[in-house]
Amino acid sequence: MTEAPPRTPIAADRRRWARYLAEERSEAQVYRDLAERREGEEREILLALADAEGRHADHWIALLGGEPARLPAPSLRSRMLGVLARRFGSIFVLALAQSAETRSPYDTEPFATPRMAADEKIHSEVVRGLAARGRRRLSGTFRAAVFGANDGLVSNLALVLGIGATGVASQFVLFSGIAGLLAGALSMGAGEYVSVRSQRELLDATEPNSYGDEILPDLDLDANELALVYRTRGIPSDEAQARARRVLEGARAAQAGQAPSASAAAHPAPAHRDHDVVGSALGAAASSFLFFASGAIIPVLPWIFGMSGAPAIIVALVLVGAALMLTGATVGLLSGTSPLKRGLRQLAIGYGAAAVTYLLGLLFGVSMG
Known part of the structure; x- marks a missing residue:
């Protein structure tokens, strides 16, 4: 039931109600679109969230005195969520929805009921729980992908910048980058194989x-x-x-x-074997090799295409910076935090490591000259 307005509404209030109505309907549709790609309990939860958003929409319709002739467009974030939910229905949508529910305006909205404000807080926790399920399902693969790719990006960028700063020929920088790619990828693959194999052997020893x-x-x-x-x-x-x-x-x-x-x-x-959670040693080794190599190839691209000197270094920095921002933003989205902050953190770490080796390369180049 809609409560009586706390004061006489003005035109600005009615415009704000119309925006709330558009947002609630957009969010409800996002949950329905996600529900179409789920089944069982998750589907029921998403449909219940959509129904709750529908009740909030009814509140604003009642205050507006009926369906408005024209509604404002939902926010860019809501429209983006809608597109992602219809096309992908992925964990990214739930992570973004979690962030949106956390920033509900109803805490300070005088025309929203206390129940609506409480609903939004509960919705945030419900979406957080759904997103956590997805995070757990992809945590192992995602960890290997992000860590492997970032290791390749940062380590090989630091290597080629350090070697390039000494003033050696571009062919030597290219050779060093390829050697660093292979050495690092093989090391990552071998380390992951030994790690997973050892864990499986430990689990074998603990089987009844x-x-x-x-x-x-x-x-x-x-x-x-x-x-x-x-x-x-x-x-x-x-x-x-x-x-x-x-x-x-x-x-x-x-x-x-x-x-x-x-x-x-x-x-x-046993109801389940921990071996299934750990996964295959060969699969983990292959994944680590490929993820590291995919990151490590990026800093070498300018030299592969014949560039040299300062232009090659600048292009490498730009390419690696974009890749670091992308991986950092992805981590931010999945963790429900700011993608920009996570991206900038990854960028600072990568550029910081590269700056150290570049300065060392300059020192070696001067001393050798």
């Missing part, structure tokens, strides 16, 4: 053993070590003893041909 049916009947029914197995899995002592007794009684009955084997009950298969 599967005991054969033949050993269970030989355990003491009243004092058996099977209960200790259950206790190591976090089961309380009394419950572990009771479960062990049931398993052994079942095993003895099975041995006597009176009941099915209890081995499966004694050692149930």
Whole structure:
């Protein structure tokens, strides 16, 4: 129900209500578009958010005295969200929507009800939860992509700028850049392979053993070590003893041909294997190699196309700066923070490392000259 206006509205209020109405309808449509690409619980949540935005729209329609003859266009952010939701329905849309819900104007809007302001805060947390699901699903791959590409960008930019500052021939700078690309990519791939392989081997060592049916009947029914197995899995002592007794009684009955084997009950298969989360060692190695190489090739491009000296360095800086801004903005979008701030942070880190090696290269060039 729409509450009574706190004061007599003026023309500026009515224009603001019309903007709110346009925004609410745009946001509701974004959630509906996202829901079309989801199923199950996520779809239901998104449709519920769309219904809530519809209720807010009804509030402004009531204050306006009915449907306006013409509504203002939604904000650029809302229109962009709509395009992304219709075309992609990706985690980026939810991250942007989370940021938009956080900046709701209803806290200071005298004609918005307290319930509407509270709704917007809850919507922010709901969208945050949905976005978090997507972030968890892509966290491993995304981490490898961003870290690998950034490592390649920064390390090879620092390398070619440091070598180039010494005044050597452009062919030597190109060779150094290609060598740095291959060395770094191979190192990243090998390191990722060893890391994932070692983690899988550690997980193998922690998998519960599967005991054969033949050993269970030989355990003491009243004092058996099977209960200790259950206790190591976090089961309380009394419950572990009771479960062990049931398993052994079942095993003895099975041995006597009176009941099915209890081995499966004694050692149930885990609901999921951590190996699936860790992934393949070869796949991780290949991904790290390619991600690093894709970043490391960018600083070398000017020399590949025949440039040299200061023009090549300037072009390399521009290309790498654009790539660093892009990866930083992507991290910002997915984390629900400012893409510009994250992009500038990545840029400062990359340029800072390159500046150090460039100054060292100048010093070496002067000393050698």
